[in-house]
Amino acid sequence: MFDGFRKIWRGLMRMFGYTTLKNIVGKDVTLSEQMIGAINEWKAMMTGQADWITDYVRSLKIEDGICREFADAVLIEMESNVSIEKLDKIYQKSIADLNENLQDGLGLGSLVIKPIGENKAEYITADKFIPITFGDDGKPTDIGFLTIKRMGQNDYYTRFERHYFVNGNLTIENKCYHSQDPSDIGQQCSLESVEEWADINPGPVTYPGMNQMDFGYYRNPIKNKVDGSACGVSIFESAKELIKKADIQGARLDWEYESGERAIHVDDRALKADKKTGRLGVAKLNRRLYRGLNLEDGKDRELFKEYSPSMRDDAYKRGLEEYKREIEFNVGLAYGDLSDVQEVAKTATEVKTSKTRKFNRVTSIQNNLKDCLTDLVAGLAFYNGLYNSGYEFSCDFKDSILxxxxxxxxxxxxxxxxxxxxxxxxxxxxxxxxxxxxxxxxxxxxxxxx
Incomplete structure (x- = not known):
């Protein structure tokens, strides 16, 4: 039953396939079928629904721990502001939830922070936007955003918002699709079909003088070995198999505790029927009488026999901690970030090396995030008529890791x-x-x- 539910749930959360996306855009897109599959897999892992999760194997949420640890290390001492007070207030409001959303971006490989009108912004993860083409700098030059609304029991509306350049100027257009199946985008319809979208100009609308995208784009500083494109890769992609092993090892540890619970084996002759319910049972015994009672039939047969196996939990714990340390090494965390710091039997040199490894990864993330926030401010300035106002953006990270x-x-x-x-x-x-x-x-x- 649990596995059946997972299959249904995954079907609802999956991104549309490559062919569907190509038909929407009208041409080939950079987002390949392999990347779509990888993004869906990363999302399943982050929600505790990985392929290896069963009734027996539960997720240890190591993926969440990795993303949270990196996000905290990146943002804990970040200071950023805009020189124009009005713009700075909007910016500070826009990044109020940056930590929790950056965690999703780290897990799914990339993130877009897109202004909504003049005074707020939304965070869009990799499962809800379509990179169509990238520039030489690794930033999208043509991209589509998917917004899905469910109305009634079986009506699904998808808005496709596309941003691209025409003669070097930003151009935006919107389309709407209707379907009664969440896995199928359906047929194109009017934006007026959804009340919240009725006032949106379908376009395309071109904005002369706006020669960059109107949003910030963040990408993990990891080489894409999924399909070789400029699409972002999950921060825990290299440790995927190790995370699987850790989850399975955690299940072994749980089973060791469960199977090692003390039990009493009772001979059928010791069971008596309850006068009220008719159920077979045994009278409650003093805890010191575990070892049993013997019949006086000369055979010394025990009615009760204790079952109390020796526990092997230390061995399972050591194995789990070793997996966690291997995960820390693979993703670029320091020893003790995920594993038990008391169990980290490393030399001072190894500990310092692990801190340096984490410092380098965090610094790379900060550099990419700074570019993203710089472009976000440009987008906010654009929607507030301040794009050419001469504003200045400052963003500094104080590094205390190393x-x-x-x-x-x-x-x-x-x-x-x-x-x-x-x-x-x-x-x-x-x-x-x-x-x-x-x-x-x-x-x-x-x-x-x-």
Whole structure:
């Protein structure tokens, strides 16, 4: 039943196929069938509906953890503003939900932040826009956006909004399609069929002087090995198989706990019928009488026998933590971002290398995001008549991921001297010792000094 529901649900969430998209646009599009399949797969993984998920194997939501960790690291110290106060207020309002939406963009490979009129913007993930062509800079020069509305029980309306250039100037047109099947775009109809779209100019409308797209486009800084195009690739694409293994390992751990629950095997002769219900059962026993009662028939046959197998959870946990560390390495996170930091038995050099790896990936994401936000501000300026106003946009990221190790050591020594940090905490951090060992070593040092 669960698998059947998943198949139906996936059918509702899938992007239209390549042939349908080509027919809508009227020509070939960059978004290939392979990319459509990959985007659908990434989306299924992010919603806990990956192909390997069953009643037995549940998603550990590692994909969410990866996207959340990167988004937090990218944005935690970001400072950005626009020099014109009116434009800055609109911009700040537009990026209020940037973190949660960037997480989706990281997971699906790309993201568009598109102004809606003068005072707000919307976030559009890769499953809802169609890259038709890209420029040499990797930004779309022709793109379509899909908005789907369901009206009544079985009526689906899809608005296709296309942005492209005519003689170097931005041109926008809108079309509407009606279908009674969410997986089929159906036939073209009037925009007036949907009340909210009735006032939209179908166009095409060209805006002289606007020589760039009116939105910000973000793409993950990862080479596309799905189809080789300029389309964005998920931040966790390289760790897809490892995530699958981790989910399955998590299921093994759950089963170890479930199957290892203590049980009592009861001989049929010990069961008695309940006078009220007629059901067979056994009288409640004191917990200390688990091991059983023997019949006085000379055979010493037990009526009750305890089942309490030894647990192997430590081995399963170690395996799961190892998968998590391999995932961290593959996607560019530091050790301990996903895995248990207490279980990370790495040298100081390895830890520093992992931090450098994360720093480099986060910096690349920040550079692409800055370009996206710069173009977003241009779009907001365009819709507010301020495109040629001479506004200035500032965006800075303060990087705290990579801290010089010796500087950090010196600060920790000062904290120990001032009493803000315990000596054993210093040893545990810098000598990779557990709490018990660190305290023992500190005590031994104190004895030597005395």
């Amino acid at each position: 801290v010089d190790e010796e500087t950090e050591r010196q600060q920790d020594r000062a904290d120990v001297a001032a009493g803000f940090m315990q000596p054993w905490e210093y040893r545990a951090k810098w000598y990779n010792e557990d709490e018990a060992t660190a305290k023992k070593m500190v005590a031994q040092q104190a004895d030597v000094i005395e």
